[in-house]
Amino acid sequence: MSATTAAALARPARLGLPALRLPALPRPFLPLFALSLLAGCGTAAEAPAEPQAQKAWVRLPAVPGRPAAGYLTLVGGNKDATLVAVTTPAAARTELHETMKMDAPGAPDHAGHEAMAGMSGATTMRPVKALPLPAGQTVKLAPGGLHLMLFDMDAKVAPGASVPLRLAFADGRTLETQAKAVAAGDAGVE
Ligand SMILES: [Cu+2]
Structure with missing residues (x-):
């Protein structure tokens, strides 16, 4: 002391x-x-220089053979970008969709397009060929709106597994992220 x-x-x-x-x-x-x-x-x-993908998750189908649904948050970089494709080695085919009301203008016929488990019969989905991701903006793919459909998922993908997603943008840029597989009835990633 x-x-x-x-x-x-x-x-x-x-x-x-x-x-x-x-x-x-x-x-x-x-x-x-x-x-x-x-x-x-x-x-x-500040906004990231490059577009980013966050909080990706995939809801596995309740019935094997049905498509899985994928969700994530996109954060725009310092330039406008357009998401044109999402692919994964865990599914034979992946499409970007938007859920919409059946009576909305341009809504396709529900026939031939599988409704998702738990989804009201009053909605349908249409494919989205190009999703704008403006600079500095956040675009969410979430249940009830924009989503990925993963057809013919690898049956070995179990809840808790990581599903690699590759996002392709119109300017040729690609981005990879890992989506968390979630069981059909479980909560997603917020
Ligand atoms: Cu869909």
Whole structure:
């Protein structure tokens, strides 16, 4: 114990000021500390340079042989992009779809297009050939809206497994992400 501390302890009424000053950083370190805080904030607030895929998951079919549905969050980069294809080695064919009301203009005939388990009969799906991902915007593929349909899924993909997805954009850029396989009745990834 230093002589200064001992003196402070001996005078409890004056403890406040010396105690506050002791842990302060030496002055040369303060600017560096402030800079590292600023750098951390900057990267979190700005859009990524490249498009990104996050929180991908695949709901396995309740009945084997039926298509699985895939969902993810797309985050636009610093330029507008257009998603044109999603492929996976875990399915024979993958399509990008949008769920829509049956009476919406342009809604296709429900015949020939399988309704998904649990989906109301008043909705149908149409293929989406190109999905715009504007710079800095977030586009969500979620139940009831945009989704992936994975046809002829590999029967070995079990709940909890990772399903690799490869996203292709109109400018030739590709992006890979891992989707978490979820059982038919289980909650997805939020
Ligand atoms: Cu669909």
